[in-house]
Amino acid sequence: MMTGKIRGVSILALLGALAAMPALAQSAGPSTAQPAAPQAADASQLEEIIVTAQRRQQNLQDVPLAVSSLGAADLQDRQIRDTIDLIQHIPNLIGNNNVGLGSSNTYYIRGIGxxxxxATQDVPVGTYVDDVxxxxxxxxxxxxxxxxxIEVLRGPQGTLFGRNTTGGAINVIMKKPSATAGGYLEAGAGRFGETDIRASMDAPLSDKVLTKVSMxxxxxxxxxxxxxxxxxLNGTDSYGVRGAVRLLPTDRVTIDLAGDYVDENEANLINRVDPATGDRIATIGITQGALAKYFTGTKANNEVxxxxxxxxxxxxxxxxxxDLTLNSITGFRQTTQRYFIDSNPAAPNPVATGVSPILNYSLHQQWSQEFKANGQxxxxxxxxxxxxxxLHENNWTDLGxxxxTASGxxxxxxxxxKNTxxxxxxYAQGDYKLTDALTATVGVRLSKEEKxxxxxxxxxxxxxxFSTALIEAAGIPTDLENEFVTPRFALSYQIDPGLMVYASATRGEKSGGWNGRALANNLFLAFKPEKVWSEEVGMRGDFLDHTxxxxxxxxxxxxxxxxxSAAYTVNGQRIFTTTNPAGLRNYGGELEAEWVPIRGLTFSGSIGVQHARYIDISSDVQAQMAxxxxxLASNxxxxxxxNCNRGFVDFKGRIARPVRAPDFTGLVTATYQIDTEAGIFRPTVGFDYNNGYAIGNAGNTDSTDGAWTDPQVLWNLNLAYEPAKVPNxxxxxxxxxxxxxxxxxxFLSAxxxxxxxxxxxxxxxxYKF
Structure with a gap:
């Protein structure tokens, strides 16, 4: 927990920064800050961005939260076609596909992930689709x-969003059915035999019944x-279809219904670069059916x-x-998953069974119901x-x-x-105008969870x-309960119509769970909830006539x-498993900028800095360090x-750096719309940089075992052309x-x-039609 001295210094810093903001605004000059326009007047100005980061519609520049928003045009020009692509466009968001699984994204925001x-563990960065x-x-x-x-909220979301998260939230908002018939068809082809088709059609049945189908x-x-x-390997074979209906029975009632089905076949199997050819190769040996005589159930014949x-x-x-809007939000989702993966490359002699194979067949069901009221x-x-x-969950996992080895x-x-x-x-949150310029926000969420x-x-x-009785006999609880309170406090000050500053403090909490991959009954260890306090000061400003x-x-x-993952002593034996071995302190900031210097040219960029370090190290880990x-001293x-290079103790016996928390990230995107007689040309260039980070729990800046990645530089390019003779x-x-x-x-091992x-x-x- 934050000490009283540190918290006092932090609060004074917040108040001092807030007090200094009016001077900053005055130095900008009255002519540089303008009222936010409801819409861009022309291509030489920035558009107003509407978000629902506080569960109601607001101008992004009025929201006292760290939130980034990407609209449909951004997604298209920046080639964001899967949620994993977001990692190159949001400051202090680091992620990648989980090991082996192309359908699973590992997200870290401000060092938490x-x-x-x-299914026995919850996610610290939540994903939502239309508030579900x-x-x-x-x-x-x-x-x-x-x-x-898509809205990405950085920092704990402990008050308004459906499930408490400690790292942040990714909120995907789908297009609603239109009152006008139309749609689009898109087709693409690319490297590695890629083919991609996307389509959507709005078909209103009447002015009261609007429908949409997308695939x-x-x-x-x-x-x-x-x-x-x-x-x-590591190809894709996926498809999805979504239907949506908007019912408008009266001028005051709107009912949005949606259903979708998505079939994804996408792996992230371990591979390396062949030094002779430069191609990607995999020396894992797993083949379908090789484990059929060793395991039970249909999982034994899973495809690779x-x-x-x-x-x-x-x-x-x-x-x-x-002065009131009432919402009833209901969601049901069912997911089945099968995989056969191996994370041991087994070079130079591949083994058909795999060296460390995992077979999985699982079924996951969830149902949620929310009642919400927004009012004035x-x-x-x-x-x-x-x-x-x-929220209710049923999870069933058949795991092998x-x-x-070559001999058996x-x-x-x-x-x-099975876990439920x-x-x-x-929850409740209120924003009250103390004056026309100063607004106070107070919110609180009361939560209870049973697992x-x-x-x-x-x-x-x-x-x-394995059995539940033997787990309980080892002294491990198989029922967990957690009740917690997560408040939020904020002050925002509208210096003038184009400049707002704020200070806030927010708490988030993520429930505990179990080590579901245990190989013995006494290793299904339960771990405690993860809790975080985050304090922010911020500025939201539109300048230079909305440019x-x-x-x-x-x-x-x-x-x-x-x-x-860390050391934990069980019956005198030190094992390494998920537990609660430390706290995490992080401080830093994000700067996001968008600039239209001339008509048609838009620069978007961001900088993220952070200083993440583990604190309050447990006695088990301190003993491991010693x-x-x-x-090392005695060889x-x-x-x-x-004891070395295990858990989050590095190869020199020091506490490692937090995973996926680079000190610096920089992102820049430039789009230039060029109007000619032949049509419109729109090139987009994207640049993504970070200065390196730990990819394994034991990673440190001088790591020689591969648990640290070098600084990364990635370029993305896209050129769009809209021919004048073929509208749309x-x-x-x-x-x-x-x-x-x-x-x-x-990183799993060297x-x-x-x-x-x-x-x-x-x-x-x-093509739009």
Whole structure:
């Protein structure tokens, strides 16, 4: 927890910064700050951006939160087609596909995140689609089609959003059915045999019933060659369809209904660069059916790779009264997942069973219901949001693991894990105008969560015996309850119509869970909730007649009981598992800018800086550090192996750097619209830089074992052309990672290091009708 001295200094800094902002505004001069325009007057000005970061519609420049917004045009010009692409466009957001799973995104915001997709752990960065929370991280990388905008909220979201998160939230807002018939068709082809089709059609049945149907189909051969079979790996074979209906029974009632089905086949199998050819190769040896005689159930014949199938239904019914809007938001989602992966490259002799294979067949169901009210009172000086939220989850995971060699295979686990969740919350937030310029915000959320775990060895399964009774006999609870309060406080000051400053303090909390990948009953250890306080000061400003937008945020946060892998002593034996070994202190800031220096030319950029370090180290980890340093001093190879470069103690016996928290990130995108007689040309150039970061828990700046990645430089290019003689047609050619740079992005061991995707290119045609 933050000490009283540190908290006092932090609060004084916040108040001092807030007090200094009026002087900053005066130095800018009255002619540089203008009222926010509801819409850009022409292409030489910036448009007003509407967001729902506080669960109601607001101009982005009026929101006292660290939030970034990308609209449909941004997504198209910047080639953002999957949620993983967001990592190159948001400051202090670092991520990649989870090891083995192309459908799972690992997000870290301001140093808080995790890499675990198993259902016994929750995510610190939540993903939402139209205000409906997606519980599981195993299928949060989905193709984006017919999206209105994406909002990324940095910092804990503990008050207004459906599920408490400690790192942040990614909110995807889909386009609603239009009252005008029309749509689009897009087709593309590119490197590695990629083909991509996307389409959407609005078909209003009447002025009271509006409908929309959208779909996409995406496939590629894969960019990795499996050495022992010649097969192509890490390709894509995915499709999705979504239907939406908007009912307008009266002028004051709007009912939005939606349903979708998404079938994704996308893996992230370990590979390396062949030094002879420069191609990507995989020396894993796994082949379908090689484990059929060792494991039970249909998972034993899983195909190599990863497949998820998801379908969902949602509704949002809104009833507008004079000074009040009532919403009922309901969501249901079901996801099935199958995968067969191996994270051990096994060079130079691939093993058909895999060296460390994982077989998975799982079913995940969630249902949520939220009632929300937004209103105004006290002569419109008070804007308030109140609500109730409920989420229920059922998760069933059939998991098989083992160890393979050229001479045989040993089953280390063939078990089924069932876990449930019931989450209840009530929340309220009010924004009250103390004066016409000064607004105070107070919010609070009361949450209660109940979790249950059941584990059993599969009938006929080999390997260790697992059972809920044996887990409980080891003293591990299989029922967890957590009640917590997460408040928010903020002050915002409108210096003039184009400049706002704010200070805020927010708390977030993420529930505890279990080590679901345990290989013994006494290792299904329960860990505690993760808690964080974050304090911010910020500025939101539009200058130079709406041609320059500057949004700046400075933050200080302390997380308690961070859920990471570390040493834990069980019956005198030190094992490494997910637990709560430390806190995390981080401070830094983000600057986002958008500038239109001349008509048609737009620069968008951001800088993120942070200083993340672990604090409040547990006694177990301190003992491990001492043991590592003693083993290094005496050159004790066994002591070095057991204590160094494990958990989050590095190879020199020091506390490692927090994972995926680079000190500096810089992002720049430039788009220039050139009008000619032949049509419109629109080139877009994107640049993404960070100065390197830990990719494994034991990574440090001088790490020699691969757990630290070098500074990364990535370029993206896109050229769009709208021919004058064919209205509504856009032709484009683009590339991602255009210079084909290779970087390490995930780490399991010195021989199991995951790389970023190579350069890709494509050509596209997009036609509106």
């Amino acid at each position: 995790n890499t675990e997709s198993i 929370y997606i519980s599981r991280q195993n299928a949060n990388n989905f193709g984006l089609f017919d999206v209105e905008r 996409y189909r995406d496939r590629s051969d894969g960019y990795v060659r499996q050495v022992n079979t010649g097969d192509k 790779g990863n497949s998820t199938k998801s379908w969902s239904l949602s509704s949002n019914a809104a009833w507008e009264l004079d 009172a006290l002569d419109n000086r008070l804007n308030y949001t109140v609500g109730f939220y409920y 693991t083992g160890v393979g 295979f040993t089953v280390s686990g063939d078990r089924t894990i 969740l019931d989450s209840y919350a009530t 249950q775990l059941k584990v059993a060895t599969n009938a006929g399964g080999k390997g260790p015996l 320059l937008r500057l949004n700046a945020t400075a933050f200080y946060s302390e997380a308690e009981d961070v859920q990471i 043991a590592c340093q003693a083993a 004790n190879s066994s002591g070095i192996s057991n 047609l856009t032709l484009s050619v683009g590339c991602k990672n255009c210079t084909d740079r290779t970087y390490k992005v995930s 021989t199991s290091i995951y790389l970023n995707p190579p350069m890709t290119w494509d050509v596209r045609a997009h």
